[in-house]
Amino acid sequence: MSTAPKTVQSKESSLSEKGLKAGSVGLIGAVVIGVSCIAPAYTLTAALGPTVSEVGVHLPAIFLVGFIPMLLVALGYRELNNAMPDAGTSFTWATRAFGPWIGWMGGWGLIAATIIVLSNLAAVAVDFFYLMLGQLFSNPDLAGLSKILPLNIATTLVFIAIACWISYRGMETTKGVQYVLVAFQLLVLGWFAVSAFAHVANGTAFDATAISPDWFNPFAVDSFSQFAAGVSLSIFIYWGWDVTLTMNEETKNPEKTPGRAATITVLVIVIIYMTVALATLSFAGVGDTGLGAGNPENQSSIFAVLAGPVMGPFAILMSLAILSSSAASLQSTFVSPARTMLAMGHYRAISPRFGRISPTYKSPSFATIAAAIAAAAFYVITRTVSENALWDTITALGMMICFYYGITALACVWFFRAVAFSSVRAFFFKFLAPLVGGVILLVMFVKTAMDSMDPEYGSGSSVGGVGLVFILGMGVILLGVAIMLVMYRLRPEFFKGKVLTRA
Amino acid sequence: MRYVVGYTANARGHDAVHLAVALARNHDVSLDLVLVIPEDSPFNAVYPPETGYDDILNEQAQRWLDEGLALVPADITARGHIRRGDSEARTLIDASVEMDAAALVIGATNSGLLKRFTIGSVAGALLHSAPLPVALAPHGYRRTEPITRMSCGFGTRPGADELLDLAVESARDRGLPLRLVSLLALDGGDSPELLDAAWMHAAQRIAAVESSSADELLTEPEIVVAKGRTIEEAVDRLDWEDGEILLIGSSRLAQHRATFLGTTANRILRALPVPMIVVPRDYTRQSS
Numbered sequence: 001m002s003t004a005p006k007t008v009q010s011k012e013s014s015l016s017e018k019g020l021k022a023g024s025v026g027l028i029g030a031v032v033i034g035v036s037c038i039a040p041a042y043t044l045t046a047a048l049g050p051t052v053s054e055v056g057v058h059l060p061a062i063f064l065v066g067f068i069p070m071l072l073v074a075l076g077y078r079e080l081n082n083a084m085p086d087a088g089t090s091f092t093w094a095t096r097a098f099g100p101w102i103g104w105m106g107g108w109g110l111i112a113a114t115i116i117v118l119s120n121l122a123a124v125a126v127d128f129f130y131l132m133l134g135q136l137f138s139n140p141d142l143a144g145l146s147k148i149l150p151l152n153i154a155t156t157l158v159f160i161a162i163a164c165w166i167s168y169r170g171m172e173t174t175k176g177v178q179y180v181l182v183a184f185q186l187l188v189l190g191w192f193a194v195s196a197f198a199h200v201a202n203g204t205a206f207d208a209t210a211i212s213p214d215w216f217n218p219f220a221v222d223s224f225s226q227f228a229a230g231v232s233l234s235i236f237i238y239w240g241w242d243v244t245l246t247m248n249e250e251t252k253n254p255e256k257t258p259g260r261a262a263t264i265t266v267l268v269i270v271i272i273y274m275t276v277a278l279a280t281l282s283f284a285g286v287g288d289t290g291l292g293a294g295n296p297e298n299q300s301s302i303f304a305v306l307a308g309p310v311m312g313p314f315a316i317l318m319s320l321a322i323l324s325s326s327a328a329s330l331q332s333t334f335v336s337p338a339r340t341m342l343a344m345g346h347y348r349a350i351s352p353r354f355g356r357i358s359p360t361y362k363s364p365s366f367a368t369i370a371a372a373i374a375a376a377a378f379y380v381i382t383r384t385v386s387e388n389a390l391w392d393t394i395t396a397l398g399m400m401i402c403f404y405y406g407i408t409a410l411a412c413v414w415f416f417r418a419v420a421f422s423s424v425r426a427f428f429f430k431f432l433a434p435l436v437g438g439v440i441l442l443v444m445f446v447k448t449a450m451d452s453m454d455p456e457y458g459s460g461s462s463v464g465g466v467g468l469v470f471i472l473g474m475g476v477i478l479l480g481v482a483i484m485l486v487m488y489r490l491r492p493e494f495f496k497g498k499v500l501t502r503a
Numbered sequence: 504m505r506y507v508v509g510y511t512a513n514a515r516g517h518d519a520v521h522l523a524v525a526l527a528r529n530h531d532v533s534l535d536l537v538l539v540i541p542e543d544s545p546f547n548a549v550y551p552p553e554t555g556y557d558d559i560l561n562e563q564a565q566r567w568l569d570e571g572l573a574l575v576p577a578d579i580t581a582r583g584h585i586r587r588g589d590s591e592a593r594t595l596i597d598a599s600v601e602m603d604a605a606a607l608v609i610g611a612t613n614s615g616l617l618k619r620f621t622i623g624s625v626a627g628a629l630l631h632s633a634p635l636p637v638a639l640a641p642h643g644y645r646r647t648e649p650i651t652r653m654s655c656g657f658g659t660r661p662g663a664d665e666l667l668d669l670a671v672e673s674a675r676d677r678g679l680p681l682r683l684v685s686l687l688a689l690d691g692g693d694s695p696e697l698l699d700a701a702w703m704h705a706a707q708r709i710a711a712v713e714s715s716s717a718d719e720l721l722t723e724p725e726i727v728v729a730k731g732r733t734i735e736e737a738v739d740r741l742d743w744e745d746g747e748i749l750l751i752g753s754s755r756l757a758q759h760r761a762t763f764l765g766t767t768a769n770r771i772l773r774a775l776p777v778p779m780i781v782v783p784r785d786y787t788r789q790s791s
Contacts, residue, residue, distance in 0.1 A: 025545050037550040086555035172547040240550050250545045328548075335549045339556045346559050357563045359512035362540050 022249045029175065030244055030251055030261030031268065032182045037240030038265075040272055041185040041303075041318075042326040046124055046394050047237050048280060049299030050458070055230040056286045056294065057209070059277045061218040062227070066234020067266065069444075072437025073405045074242035074262075075429050076412035081246045083415075088343030090408040092500065097411035099502050100349070100495045101484070106411065107344050108480035109404030114337040115371060116397045116476075117239075118330060119379035122159040123390055125326040126152060127301055129159075132319035135308075153383055157376050159330065164372035167334035170361040181328055188321040189272050192303070196279035196310045206309065207285030207292060211278055228447035232398035235441070237273065239401055241266060283310060296459065300390035334371060341367035349494045350487055386468050388459030395448075395458045396472035402445035403477065409438025449474060506638075507604040509595045510536040510583075512567035514643070515610030520574045521647050522640035522778050523608040525746070528649040529677040533580035535602055536571045539594045540564050542587045561585065576647065592628030599635055606780065611639040630753055630781055638748075638780045651746030653679045656729070657705060658686040666752045666782055667708045671724075673750070681724040684741065684749075686734065702726055735774040747777045753784060 025033065048059070055062045086092040090110045095103025127146045134143030146152050173181075199205040214220055221227045244262040251257035284306060286294040291309060298305040307318035342364040345354030358365040382389040412434040413420070420431035452469035455462030463471050488495045508523045510516045523534050540560055543549070568583035575581040588594030599607045607629065629637050655670035657663050667683070674681035683705050709724055731737035738749075751771075771779065 029546070033545055033548050036546075036548040087557075087559055088555065092555070170541050172544045174544065175546040178546040178548065243548070243550050247545065332548045333550065335547070339549075342559065343555065355559075357560060359516070359567060362560060362564075 023252050025247065025251045025257070027252075027257055027260055027264070030247055030257055031264050032179055033247070034241055034244035034261060034265035035182045035186070035268060036178050036325075036328070037243045037332075038238065038269055039185070039240065039325045039329045040237075040269060041189055041322045042121065042124055042329060043237045043239075044189070044273065044276055045301050045303040045322055046120060046390065047233050048277065049293065049302045050391050050394055051230055051233045052281075052286055052293040053296070053299055054226045054233070055221050057212070057215050057281055058218065058221045058230075059281060060215045060274055062221070062230035062234050063237065063273050063277055064216070064270070065218045066231050067238055067270070069231065069437045069440040070235055070238040070241060071266075072433040073409040073441060074245055074437075076409045076434025076437065077242055078245045079416065079430050079434075080408070080412050082248075086343065087339045088347065089340065090404050090411070091340060091344055091349070092347070093415065094407050094411040095347075095349075095500045096502060097415040098407075100497055100500070102407060102411075103500070104344075104349055104484050104487070104495075105477075105480055106404055106407040107340055107349070108484070109400055109407060109477070111337045111340050111371075111374075112476045112480065113397060113400040113404055114333055114340075115374045115378055116393055116400060116472075118160065118163075118333055118337070118371065118375035119156075119382070120390060120393045120397065121326045121330040121333065122156045122163070122375065123152075123379060123383075123393075124301060125159055125323055125330060126155045127304055127390075128319045128323040128326070129155070131304055132316060132323055135316040135319060149383065153380055156379055156383075159327070160372050160376050160379070163327070163330040163334055164368060166331050167338070168358065168361060168363055168365065168368045170358075170363040171331075173328055173332060178328075181324055185321045185325050186268070186272060188317045189276055191314065192307065192310055192318060193275040193279035195312075195314075196283035196306075199310060200282045205283045206290060207283075207287055209282050209285040211282060215278075215281070225447065225451045228444045229395070229398075229451065231440075232402050232444045232448045233395065235401050235405070235444075236394065236398045238266075238269070241269065280306065296388070299459065300388055334368060337371040337374075338364040338367040341370060347494060347499045348491050349499070350483075350491075382468075382472065385463060386459065386461040388461060391459040392461055392468050392472060395452070395469045396476070399445055399448050399452070399469070399473040400476065402441040402448070406438045406442035406445060409434040409441065413438065504530065504532045504605045505602055506532055506534050507595065507599040507602060507607045508534055508536045508571075509591070509607065509609040510538050510568065510571045511610075512538075512570060516571060517574060518610035518640035518642065518644040519608050520571055521644050522610075522638055524575055524579060524647040525650055525778075526606070526608065526638065526748075527579050528647070529679065532605070533582070534575060535598070535604065536568060536575075536581060536583045537586055537595060537598045538564050538568050538571070538583070539586050539588055539591045542589050544589070590628065592632070596629065596633050599633070604635060606636045606638055607633060608638040608640065610644070611641060633783060634786070636780050636782045636786065638778060640778050641775065644778060646745065648746060650677070650679060650748050652682060652744050653677070653748055653750060654682045654684050654743075655750040656684045656686050656752070663752065664708060665784075665786070666750065667705065669782060669786070670750050671709055674724075683724050683726045685726065685728045686737065735771055738771055739774040743775070743777050745777075749775060749777060749779045751779055751781055753781050 052059055080093045084093060091103055091107025094106030130146035131143045134140050200208045244265050245258055247258045248254045280293055284291045284293045286292060288294040291306060303318050307315035311318060341354045344350045345352050354367045356366045382393055386392050413431055416430035419426050421427055451457055452467045455465055455467050457467035458469040461468035493499060506523050508519050527534055564585045572581050572583050586594045586598055595607060653674045657667050670681060705726060729737035729741055731740055
């Protein structure tokens with residue numbers, strides 16, 4: 001029998017192995033991943049209505065302009081991700097740049113944004129689930145079930161619970177499934193646009209509106225308030241695109257694939273957004289009655305209303321496309337807040353329980369369940385106090401993305417300040433782009449926050465004379481501040497900069 | 504000789520380590536604890552993108568492995584390895600082949616419906632495709648003392664002779680008493696002639712193996728006949744020593760539709776109070 005000492009060899013081997021399969025993603029794969037993160041069918045149905053209600057026919061202009069701050073911030077995000085890869089992303093970077101307090105709030109903003117989008121994704125999936133049942137059995141009563149509040153809330157909670165469970169079990173969407181989901185989404189959105197234009201040409205459109213060059217002029221938007229609201233909403237529609245830029249080792253050609261994939265992805269997305277936006281406006285106009293895109297009844301989920309009149313019996317494909325893409329996004333989006341909370345727990349910025357990893361499934365255990373509970377709670381509260389919860393959550397979400405992306409971009413500027421003028425490339429990518437992008441986003445955030453105090457803002461829901469969007473947006477941020485202060489009392493070591501040091 | 508232990512930081516992983524220690528103690532064997540952590544598919548489209556979760560997971564996996572290694576007593580050599588893979592079963596097989604392991608030891612606790620990282624699917628996949636013997640520790644296996652007796656299930660299925668040879672050789676190498684459990688009654692025959700024939704057959708194989716070697720078995724093998732309508736029932740009716748282990752051929756478990764192979768193994772394990780080693784068909788033993 002051997003009595004040789006136990007040796008641990010795993011340390012070396014484990015660090016050389018990356019969690020992502022190296023060199024497994026080609027150009028088309030990277031584009032598919034990018035489009036899938038954006039989930040265009042879901043974002044369009046959720047954001048098109050609220051954006052039209054702010055900027056009317058200038059929707060195409062705002063969709064184009066909204067990409068600029070996203071691009072600028074994403075360039076900074078990529079620099080940070082290359083310099084400091086970390087599960088905490090915005091939380092870690094902002095902490096390293098600005099210290100624990102702003103870092104904590106950056107992490108909170110990211111978690112809040114992903115929690116809000118989780119509850120919205122689940123709600124959209126539920127709406128289209130019932131709509132699809134109605135279409136499947138040719139029974140509009142079934143589609144109406146999603147309007148029954150207790151049933152709607154119960155179904156949404158079930159969807160959240162299932163997605164949480166799948167994520168907890170560490171199950172993933174495979175390449176084949178992702179290709180099919182993305183192709184199906186693009187195909188159905190294209191079909192919708194072509195059908196809408198066909199109706200316009202045949203004179204069967206609801207409110208045929210001639211396309212005018214003015215639609216593409218962002219300066220024609222009536223007021224800066226509407227402009228800011230439109231831009232913060234269109235940040236949401238591009239949210240996800242930057243994933244292509246951060247792909248490195250997993251691509252077959254790390255030098256070229258990410259840049260090319262990002263370019264092709266944004267072209268695909270802009271083309272599909274423009275086509276669908278123009279088709280929707282041409283077919284339905286921006287009137288506030290009937291099928292009009294400006295009708296408050298239609299804002300929360302435009303395709304739920306328009307797919308039937310535009311696509312006829314094939315509208316069920318739209319339901320299926322949105323249901324499948326929002327369900328897939330729901331599951332994959334769970335990973336993100338869970339990992340950010342895990343990182344914050346790991347760095348002792350919150351309870352270390354959040355840092356637990358399931359030994360069986362090797363996924364964040366406590367944090368995944370916490371994310372599900374938070375998303376469920378957010379949905380129940382919003383749905384109970386607002387007649388038009390989806391609309392208000394999307395507007396609040398736009399604000400939240402502006403908040404944490406703004407902080408992240410400025411963290412990039414500050415973190416790289418010493419090398420900002422060392423080369424032309426560094427000047428543009430580490431200084432100018434994130435600075436301009438971050439400032440734009442924070443200005444949009446402040447402006448939207450101030451405007452949203454008006455009880456008439458967004459869907460017009462209000463609590464105590466203050467607009468619900470403000471309550472949701474600022475309420476979540478103030479809740480973050482309150483929890484941060486509690487955490488400061490409970491675990492001061494993080495806030496004294498003993499865990500993560502400023503660079 | 505090396506045994507690979509499929510380790511997870513839970514009860515199932517502890518069962519596996521205990522069994523591996525018990526098996527190693529009869530023998531000059533070193534253990535390789537392999538902890539499989541999942542490989543992220545980029546197509547899962549996680550957003551916002553982050554790349555640092557790996558480091559935290561690796562750190563945690565390292566701590567888990569250290570805990571696992573701490574379960575191994577000082578008289579046995581053990582190493583720890585972290586491996587990445589989509590499929591726990593596949594990754595364990597690859598590691599076993601790469602390390603030229605003589606056996607793969609896993610815990611057999613089953614749970615769950617959708618099985619990516621549960622032993623139901625892991626055991627199933629391993630029993631299907633493992634090119635080496637797979638030792639399954641029953642739920643709550645705590646014993647780390649040496650194995651005291653080896654049982655071998657034999658019948659008329661293809662591969663039965665090779666399995667018998669392997670059992671005789673292993674028992675002799677380990678200095679263990681051998682018990683042959685005839686599963687013939689389960690294979691359709693219950694007549695005294697058939698049983699006699701089976702007994703004769705077994706005796707011949709044993710004689711053939713013994714004559715090919717200078718060593719001798721410590722004791723003459725005992726031959727018992729298992730009776731029952733199903734293999735679980737037959738297993739349940741037999742007497743088992745605490746330190747016993749059952750050697751069984753994989754074709755025995757694949758008697759029903761192949762997809763239920765893991766289920767059959769689990770049903771046997773539920774009836775069986777001792778660990779089981781499943782030997783693949785056409786397996787030829789490494790010489791120690």
